[in-house]
Amino acid sequence: MIRTLVTSLILLLAALFAAMAPSLAASKADVEAQFSRWLEADLWPDARRAGVSKPVFERAFSGLQLDWDLPDLAPPGFPKPKQRAQSQAEFRSPGAYFSEKRLQGLAASGRSLMKKHARTLAGIEQRYGVPASIIVAIWGRESGFGRAKIPHSAVRVLATKAFMSTRPDLFRTEILAALVILERSGVPASTLKGSWAGAMGQPQFLPSSYLKHAVDFDGDGKADIWNSVPDSLASIANYLAQSGWVRGRDWGFEAVIPQGVTCALEGPDRAKPIRDFTDMGIIRISGRPFPEHERKAPGMVLVPAGVFGPEFIVTPNFYVIKEYNNSDLYALFIGNLADRIAHGVGAFVTPWGKSGGMLRSDIARLQQALEKSGYDVGGADGLPGYKTRRSIGEWQARNGQAPGCFPTPALLKSLR
Known part of the structure; x- marks a missing residue:
């Protein structure tokens, strides 16, 4: 009896699906x-x-x-897509972004390709002022040095x-x-x-970026970012140069912010000569001094995971890399990969601690609460950028807490 009912139910569902299929088509x-x-x-x-x-x-x-297989589609006449609970590396688990196995593999390939294309890269670096290691790091991150399959129209x-x-x-x-x-x-x-997002070729340019930044470096009369390595590398360099790359400067340095110095110093709008930060007691993680030409130039504090991860003094070039992909972790990935390629360094010394665990909607609520208290968080968008992180640190200090400069569930509960 039960088997008969189950069979009948299966047949009924099959009939309903068959009836719906022509409607969907x-x-x-x-x-x-x-x-x-x-x-x-x-x-x-x-x-x-x-x-x-x-x-x-x-x-x-x-x-x-x-192309009905693409994500984030809203076809006319179809039910609106359900809003997904969003969680991104910047506030979920920053350390997961820096796969050591992947970075080591990219660095090894990058060093080999730096030698193979040394003459081309030297010419590009001379023209655009962008270090070859940065160019190659972006090339590797974006398309696996041109080896990744890019199949979509x-x-x-x-x-x-x-x-x-x-x-x-x-x-x-x-x-x-x-x-x-x-x-x-x-x-x-x-x-x-x-x-699948429409970014094209080895540098992964959107068409508008191609029109602004793609260049013909091999001299064949066309800017071919799909098949030409010289054109692809020069186009990356041109993108960074036009975005404001400062010739002769590094991207940044891992640092140590001592106890008693707040993490809320962060932000490009709070730049000052790097020597002023060293006067506060901020040092390079290696213990070596900052290069003298860097000490005289402006730098910025960066704490992408607050006190729960590595701390940095970065230069304006860090924010130029962010013009390529507006993510602190992306820019740090490129900087670290470039250093591995050029200098043979390894992972950041300070580990990424256990932080995050919050959805984007949770962080948006936290930002809204800070805004109501008069803080500029850069917009309640659920993305914990530097304005949000330093606002958190300032609120914590004002309320008798040790500044952590990163959103946590406990902080959201305190702000309610």
């Missing part, structure tokens, strides 16, 4: 039809104003269908996201930039290979 077909109309009626006028010709536009989208990804993602305005700008690239270069759309 029809819904997707309807969205595809809307997409075709959107291309012609909505995107084409803006593309024409950007200087894209009709033949280039039509060739780019000939036979193209939406950037045009398809960007068009899909411009039409039905949770951030359509951003991707509309990028699909228009991709069309401009096709217009100027004359290459077919199939050559623009990118990631």
Whole structure:
């Protein structure tokens, strides 16, 4: 009897699924039809104003269908996607970002490739002022030194996201930039290979970045960031140079902030000559003095995990690396990898402690509470940047607590 009921239930569910499948297919077909109309009626006028010709536009989208496998899609007429509980490395587990096995592998490959491309890198460094080790570190982090598979059609990804993602305005700008690239270069759309996020080639440039920063360094008349190593490396250097790289300066140094000196000193807007920080007792983790030319120049305190991890004195070049990817941990990864490649150093000396464990929504509530108390946290976005971290330290000191400069569940409870 039970077996019969279970069999009947399975058959009923199968029938219901079969009945729903044509409806779902029809819904997707309807969205595809809307997409075709959107291309012609909505995107084409803006593309024409950007200087894209009709033949280039039509060739780019000939036979193209939406990529339904991409994340963060919001198809018209479909239920809104559920908001995911967001947790990122910056406030979940910073130490997990720095896989020692991965860093060692990238450093070994990076040293070998530095030698192989030494002449090219020397010319790039002379022209743009960016150290070869930094360029190679970014190359390795972004595309495994050009070895990573980059299988997606950037045009398809960007068009899909411009039409039905949770951030359509951003991707509309990028699909228009991709069309401009096709217009100027004359290459077919199939050559623009990118990631699932639309970032292209070995440097992982979005199309707008390609238009601003890609360069032809090998002299063949085209800026080819997909197949040319010289073009890819020079384009990375040009990106950093145009973002303000200071020639002759390092990116930063692991440091020790002594007891009695608050971690709330952090932030690029609180820069001062590095010698002023050493006068407070802040030293390099190695015990060696800071280079004399660095002591006279401006530096900034950086405590990405508050007192729960490594501490740093960084230069303006650290924030230039963040222009490439706006993440403290990304910039630290690049800096450490570059040092491993150039100088053979290892991991940061101070370990990443047990911190985090909070969702982005939790941190947003903490930020809102600090804002109500008059602190500038840089916006209640759930991202614990330097303004949030130092505000935490200042609130803790004002309320008789030892500054920790990092969000914790206990702190959120205290602020409620």
